[in-house]
Amino acid sequence: MTMFQRKPLPANPTPDATDPMLEDADDIVQDPFMLAPETDFLSMVVLVNTIGDENVLYNAYPADGTGSVRLMSRARSLHALEEEAKRFRANVVLIDSEMATDVKALAQVIHNLRHTREYPIITVGLCRDVQWLETFRRLGALVTITSPISPLELTKLNHELPLAFLKATQERLGPDYHPHWSEGELNVIHSGEYHSHTISVWSSKGGVGKSFLAREIAVAFGVVANLRTLLIDADMNCGDQHTYLSLPVDRNLHGLASAYFAHHPPRLTPQMVEDYLVRYDGNLFVLNGLYQMSLTGSEHLRGQRGEQFANALMDVLPQMGFTYVVYDLGQNYHDGLHLVALQRCTLNLVVATSEKATANEMIGAVRELRDAVHASEVRFRLVLNMWDDRLGLDARELAESIGLPEFGRVPLDTGLGVRLSLNRSRPLVLDKPNEISNAIIAMLSGIYRPIEKHWERRGGPKPRRSGFLGLGRK
Numbered sequence: 001m002t003m004f005q006r007k008p009l010p011a012n013p014t015p016d017a018t019d020p021m022l023e024d025a026d027d028i029v030q031d032p033f034m035l036a037p038e039t040d041f042l043s044m045v046v047l048v049n050t051i052g053d054e055n056v057l058y059n060a061y062p063a064d065g066t067g068s069v070r071l072m073s074r075a076r077s078l079h080a081l082e083e084e085a086k087r088f089r090a091n092v093v094l095i096d097s098e099m100a101t102d103v104k105a106l107a108q109v110i111h112n113l114r115h116t117r118e119y120p121i122i123t124v125g126l127c128r129d130v131q132w133l134e135t136f137r138r139l140g141a142l143v144t145i146t147s148p149i150s151p152l153e154l155t156k157l158n159h160e161l162p163l164a165f166l167k168a169t170q171e172r173l174g175p176d177y178h179p180h181w182s183e184g185e186l187n188v189i190h191s192g193e194y195h196s197h198t199i200s201v202w203s204s205k206g207g208v209g210k211s212f213l214a215r216e217i218a219v220a221f222g223v224v225a226n227l228r229t230l231l232i233d234a235d236m237n238c239g240d241q242h243t244y245l246s247l248p249v250d251r252n253l254h255g256l257a258s259a260y261f262a263h264h265p266p267r268l269t270p271q272m273v274e275d276y277l278v279r280y281d282g283n284l285f286v287l288n289g290l291y292q293m294s295l296t297g298s299e300h301l302r303g304q305r306g307e308q309f310a311n312a313l314m315d316v317l318p319q320m321g322f323t324y325v326v327y328d329l330g331q332n333y334h335d336g337l338h339l340v341a342l343q344r345c346t347l348n349l350v351v352a353t354s355e356k357a358t359a360n361e362m363i364g365a366v367r368e369l370r371d372a373v374h375a376s377e378v379r380f381r382l383v384l385n386m387w388d389d390r391l392g393l394d395a396r397e398l399a400e401s402i403g404l405p406e407f408g409r410v411p412l413d414t415g416l417g418v419r420l421s422l423n424r425s426r427p428l429v430l431d432k433p434n435e436i437s438n439a440i441i442a443m444l445s446g447i448y449r450p451i452e453k454h455w456e457r458r459g460g461p462k463p464r465r466s467g468f469l470g471l472g473r474k
Contacts, residue, residue, distance in 0.1 A: 042069045042091040042161065047081045048126065049098040049283075056149045057094070069161065077228075078102075078109050078321035079270045085113055085121050091165065094124040096147065097132040098226055098283070102196050103139070105321040110140045120168035124157065142167060197447060198317070200327040200341045201383075203351040204365035205358045209385045210351055211235065212418060213410070214328035215244050216440050219427040222284025224441075224458070225451045227323040230277070232287045232313075234337050235330040236301065239289020246425035251276045252288035257300035257309045268312040270320045289328070307336030314344050324447075333369060342373040347447070348380045350404055354391040354412070363401050370403075381407030383443070388412040408443025411435055433460040 044061060048054045054074065061071040072088040075081035078100055085093050093113060100106040113121035125136030125144040136144050142164035145153040171177060201214040214231065222229030233239035233253065242249045256276040260268045277285040290301070299305060317325055327341045342348055352362045382404040384395055388411065399406045413419070413436055421428045428437045433455065441455045456462055 041067065042165070043088050044069055044071045044092040044094060045073045045075060045081060045084045045088055045090045046071060046094040046096075047075045047078065047099045048094070048096045050096075050147070053096070053126065053147055053149050056154070060154055069158075077270075077274065078105050079319050080274070082109050082112060083271075086116070090121055091119070092122055092124060092161065094126055095136075095141075096126045097128050097136070099228065100321070102228065102321050102323045103135065104196070105318075107139045114140055114168060120165075120172055122161075122164045122168050124161075124164075196323045197347050198314075198325040198327070198341075198345040199447075200329050200345040200348045201351060202329040202331075202333070202338070202342060202348060203358075203362065204331050204333075205352075205361050206237075206331060208351045208353050208358060209410075209418075211240055211244065211328050212422065213349070213351060213383065213385060213440070214326050215241060216427055216429050216437070217444060218284055218286075218324070218326040219280070220429045220441060220444055220451065221324045221326075221448065222280070223282035223427075224429055225448060225454050226282050227448070228283045228285075228321055229324045229326065230285050230287065230317070230320075230322045231280075231326045232328065233289030234310075234327050234341060235289055236306075236332070236335045236337055237330040238292070239328070241286060241328060242288045244422055244425055245280055245286060245427070247278050247280065247286055247288060249288050251278055252290070254290055254298055254301065256287065256313075257298065257306075260309055260312060261300050261305070266308065266312065268309075268316050270316055273313070273316060273320065285322075301337060303336065305336075307340055310337045310340035311344075314340060333372060339372065342369070346379055348373075349383045349407060350380060350402070351383045351385050352398065352402065353386045354384070354388055354393045356393065359393060359398050359401075366402050366404065380404050383407050384409040386410065386412045407446070408439065410439045410443070433458060 044057075046054070046057055048057070057071050061067060061069045063070050063072050069092070072090065073084045075084045078095075081093060081095065084090070095106070095109075100109075110123045113123060122143070123136075123141040125132065125141040126147050126149070127133050127136065127144055128147045133144050133146075143157065143160045145157050199217065201210050201217070203210050211233075218229055218231035221227045222231075231241060233241040239253070241247070242252075253276075256268075256273065259272055259276070260266050273287075277287055279285050290298075300309060327345060329338045329341055331338075333339050333342055350362070350366060352359055382399050382402055384398070384406065387395065387409050389395070391412075395406065395409065417428065417434060417436060420426075421431070428434070429440060431437070433441075438455075438460055441451060441460060445452045452460075452462075
């Protein structure tokens with residue numbers, strides 16, 4: 001499938017922005033290759049979410065073919081895409097909107113590639129929703145097509161790629177070229193429409209449902225809403241998420257910490273983290289925890305070394321394109337792994353129940369927590385789990401006593417639904433909507449409003465309430 005043929009370049013090419021060849025792809029025979037690598041084809045790297053679209057692209061642009069475009073590699077994440085594009089000296093990257101839901105990370109990648117030192121790498125946006133057509137355009141993608149990729153969309157891609165490459169080339173050769181951020185890029189980045197979060201789920205009391213809530217939150221974002229999400233089982237008392245999600249445990253937090261300290265000085269990269277992740281379903285990835293008690297005493301995860309590793313992990317995660325990172329924490333906030341998460345997460349969910357002993361303990365624990373991690377800040381919220389007003393506690397009075405605004409309220413499971421979902425390793429939000437999963441989704445809608453529409457399509461109720469300061473229960 002030949003798009004255009006390369007011809008010898010003139011000795012001193014001088015692009016003209018008013019050149020009529022910008023109006024017709026058939027006339028583009030040389031300028032698009034001015035700054036390309038010394039090859040006779042365009043090299044493409046893709047980041048796609050479905051095997052169907054991937055097969056269409058591989059069939060259209062085989063790496064061992066003779067066409068003017070050849071698909072050389074498929075990346076696994078936005079960060080990996082940037083590295084793969086440079087490794088294969090790509091001229092084109094294609095990004096699936098479902099693999100790029102963190103708009104800030106997406107903007108950075110598109111910008112970095114378009115303004116690489118040697119030559120421009122242009123971005124093609126693969127859109128599954130019409131709103132992404134405009135978002136990709138404003139972020140600097142020079143071509144957009146829709147998914148699933150049809151023959152008509154391939155024809156459009158073949159026609160527009162040379163035009164786009166010429167535009168980027170002429171931009172680079174212009175006398176006033178400067179790799180600045182455009183007004184459109186900045187408007188999208190600062191619009192607040194796509195706001196990522198690192199979320200911790202914590203309580204000083206055991207048995208309040210921290211791990212259950214962390215699992216359901218991560219699955220809701222990563223599978224139900226299909227946002228790129230990471231669940232970190234950081235319970236230093238011994239993690240159980242691998243059991244609750246039926247995952248292999250060979251890649252885990254202990255292994256990653258050991259790999260970090262194996263370097264001198266210690267070093268952590270996005271690729272190192274990815275090597276220890278397990279994909280659950282959809283766009284949910286899991287970093288398994290300490291699956292047996294002997295690992296909880298590891299020197300790499302305790303004391304100052306544990307705090308050092310926890311900070312290194314927090315430093316590298318923003319580079320990996322996750323929209324949401326969910327930490328399942330243990331009880332003791334003096335532990336480095338727990339403390340760093342509570343200090344640095346953008347949203348900390350403090351879990352309490354309708355048991356008087358738990359409520360009293362939480363009042364004291366949060367009071368002490370303030371000195372350690374500034375718990376009075378807006379990033380701390382109270383979640384009332386297993387709640388039933390008939391048990392005699394007043395929710396408003398408890399929130400006032402603890403000193404945190406209520407973020408969400410999950411009712412007491414009077415049946416066996418929650419326990420069965422844990423024993424069957426089947427998240428509740430993946431089953432038929434019920435009172436408990438409805439409450440969890442309603443709580444999360446304060447963070448990511450579109451999740452209500454995803455839930456409604458699964459049979460959940462229509463949205464009924466807005467968020468509290470943009471976050472959770474009103």
